[in-house]
Amino acid sequence: MSVHHSSDSSDSVGAASTVAPTQDLEKAFADGQNKELAQQDVQDTAIDKFRVELSPEEDPKNMSVFRKWLAVLVISTAAFCVTSCSSAAAFTEEGTQIDFGASTEVAILGVSLFVQGLGLGPLLAGPLSELYGRNVVYRASFFLFWVFTFPVAFAPNMAVFLVFRWITGFCGAAFLSVAGGSIGDMFANHEVATPMALFTVSPFIGPAVGPLIAGFITQHTTWRWLYRVFLIWNFLQVVCLILFVRETYAPVLLKWKAARLRKSENDSRYYCGLDRHDGLWDSIKKSCYVPFQLIVLDRMALLLDLWSALLLGILYLAFQVFPIIFGVGHHFNTQSVGMSFLGIGIGMVVAVACTPFWNSVYRRETEKHKGSPPPEMRLLIGMVGAVITPISLFWLAFTTYPHVHWIVPIIASVFLGLGIVFCFTAVFTYLVVAYRPVAASAMAGNTFIRTTFAAAFPLFAGQMYNKLGTVGATALLAGLTTIIAPLPFIFYRIGARLRASSKFAAA
Structure with a gap:
């Protein structure tokens, strides 16, 4: 009996590295935690006829274009739903204060705790x-x-x-840490940029549209109806995930095929690389330990994490x-504030x-460096962003009168x-390319620090703006982004030297 195998689907991600967050995580999985497994697969296939491979018709890249794009649409709307829900709670704070007798700071925790959950979810x-x-992660997490969400709506x-x-x-964090991988699984290198841009x-x-949705709903009814609307939306997403998104992760498809062959052929010698994978507990320990080790011991990763945070x-x-301004x-x-x-x-x-x-x-950079550009070229887009951001904040500060x-x-x-x-694009792509051996951990550490800042900042917004005013407080934020703005310019020049002295970064 012939047994077939395709290369790891995550290799298809390289073409769209500028559409950062989702593609980066896929590359992180490919280049970090699964790289050793993929290399072992290649070695074993050459000498072992019982090494299971995927046939062309089983390869997710060979699905119909319609089915691929339908899956992309469902995954993208699921991620959009989760992040919309994160910020929409800002417009329920007044209602929860009235109904539950909570203080302003406690009501703001509705946003902060959700965002902190988004930061910890990827570790599992x-x-x-x-x-x-x-797929099992998508369906279980969104279900x-x-x-x-029921206890939230009827608390x-x-x-x-x-x-x-x-x-x-x-629970919703899976779509920020895993979903980009499905797109890399389904599309070849030359095809992946457009669907990845849509998902990105x-x-x-989502965080910008969440207040828009919440503003219209809370303007005309109670805060509980916002979460009831999300309940309806969430249910439709669960149905769509079950009906329209199939499993695309090649190592798991191989595991399923090996199990079928062992049963049908009554031969226990059929196997795949995932059969020798570390257990779940070992994987969780690694995903929790290495990101924080990287944050503590690598100053370049720490500064990039703090910038994005x-x-x-x-x-x-x-x-x-914005409700104040x-x-x-x-x-x-x-609804107009929304x-x-x-x-x-x-x-x-x-x-x-x-x-x-x-x-x-x-x-052009790749051609100039004869096909091997340094990771620092990924910081070019960050240079532009680092200049635009403080200018926009100063502009915002002095026009809030x-x-x-x-x-x-x-x-x-x-x-x-x-x-x-x-x-964000610069930080995410640079972390993945420069810290390729531990890319998944680099992204996990970045996610944790970013969401910690996102959870903490709203808690002191009221006090800061009451004390400094809209002009002074916003100008303070602009000043902080100005101080950190030289970071991509500095790392563009000395990043190679810092990588050479790092025990985590790729030389």
């Missing part, structure tokens, strides 16, 4: 996906996300509300600040639309969204 979702596949007190906000964030914009645009903290701070200063009603976030969202969409330009820049037309700070927020995505 990643190892699970390596052993059991993408739990739906189930645990009898603030404690129940907050506990299940953290749990739902933890989904978790970015500051930017995400500022983004989530906006969910507390536009609600108090310009007398917007609730619409004020459209500026950030438009900027993020424009940033992703710039992907073809940056791909052309990287192609009530006598300045509201469209002026909205336009500033467009450039803020653009700059943030450029900076």
Whole structure:
């Protein structure tokens, strides 16, 4: 009997490295935790006829174009749903304070705890996906996300509300850490850029659209109806995940095929690389230990993590600040305050639309370096973002006066969204390429620090803006981004030297 095998599907990710967050995690899985397994597969296949391989018709890359894009659409809307839910809670704070008698700081925890759950979830979702596949993680996590939204929507007190906000964030994290891998599984190198760009914009645009949805709902009904709407949306997503998204992770498909062959042929010699994979507990320990070791011992990784963390903290701070700027200063009603976030969202969409330009820049750099460009070229987009971000924040700061037309700070927020995505793209792609041997851990550590800042920043937004005013507080944030702006320029020049002295980075 002939037995077939395809190369690891995660190898298809390289063509779209400028569309950062999701593709980076896929490359992290390929180049980090699964690289050794893939190399062993190649060695064993040459000498062992019982080494199981996928036939062409079993390869996810050979699915129909319609089925591939349908899966991309479902996965993208799931990620969009999760991140929309993260920020939408900012518009339920007043309602929970009234219903539960909570303080402002406690009500803000509805956002903070959800985001912290998003940061910790990948530490479990990643190892699970390596052993059991993408689909079981998708379906189980989103089903739990739906189930645990019920206690949020019908919470009898603030404690129940907050506990299940953290749990739902933890469950929804799979779509930020695993989902990009499915796209890399399904599309070849020359095809992956467009679907990955579509997926990338989904978790970015979600936090900007969440307040828009919440503003319209809470303007006309109670805060509980916001979560009831998410319950309906979550249920539809679960159904779509079951019906339209198949398993695409090659090592798991091989594991299933090897099991079928052992049973049908009554021969226990059929096997695949995943049969020798470390156990789940060992994978979880590794996913929890190495990221923090990297943060503590590698200064370049730490500074890049802090840069992206500051930017995400500022983004989530906006969910507390825009109601002050536009609600108090310009007398917007609730739904109009929600619409004020459209500026950030438009900027993020424009940033992703710039992907073809940056791909052309990287192609020229690759040709200039004869096919082996240094990882530091990934920081070029970050240089632009590092300049745009503080300029947009200073612009926003000095146009928050009530006598300045509201469209002026909205336009500033467009450039803020653009700059943030450029900076994130640089950090994510550089971490994956420069720390290739431990790429998954580098991204996990970055996610933890980013979400910690995003969870903490909203908690002091009110006090800071009350004490410093909208101009002074926003200018302070602009000053912080100005101080850290030289980082990509510095690492572009000395990154190679720092990598050479690092025990984690690729030489």
